[in-house]
Amino acid sequence: MATTPILQVLQGYLKVTTDRQQLVASNMANVDTPGYHTKDIDFHSAMQQVMNSDGEPRMEPASLDVTNLPERPDGNNVNIDRESMMLSETQLQYQMGVQLIKEQFHELLTAIKEQ
Numbered sequence: 744m745a746t747t748p749i750l751q752v753l754q755g756y757l758k759v760t761t762d763r764q765q766l767v768a769s770n771m772a773n774v775d776t777p778g779y780h781t782k783d784i785d786f787h788s789a790m791q792q793v794m795n796s797d798g799e800p801r802m803e804p805a806s807l808d809v810t811n812l813p814e815r816p817d818g819n820n821v822n823i824d825r826e827s828m829m830l831s832e833t834q835l836q837y838q839m840g841v842q843l844i845k846e847q848f849h850e851l852l853t854a855i856k857e858q
Contacts, residue, residue: 753844760836761837764833778817779819782808785807
């Protein structure tokens with residue numbers, strides 16, 4: 744199925760937010776794992792990759808250790824409050840992406856009906 748450039752970008756945006764949500768959930772699941780370090784995606788760089796791709800979004804990247812977070816004596820640096828906030832933020836970003844895609848399809852449907 745051929746897609747418009749904006750739909751390709753939105754598809755990539757949803758991929759980035761989904762990947763980030765999975766990392767945050769993994770961080771939360773490892774809150775009690777000794778030596779585990781919080782991971783995240785460089786959201787800006789990932790979106791740059793999406794914007795610069797010509798077609799299917801290519802995600803090279805992936806997770807990075809988050810630095811400058813306080814570690815507990817067991818070496819774990821997951822902060823459940825931070826992760827909860829990140830999860831909420833990522834869910835809102837995803838919902839926004841879905842809404843933008845809905846609007847794009849609505850515009851396409853309107854254009855088809857007007858012909």
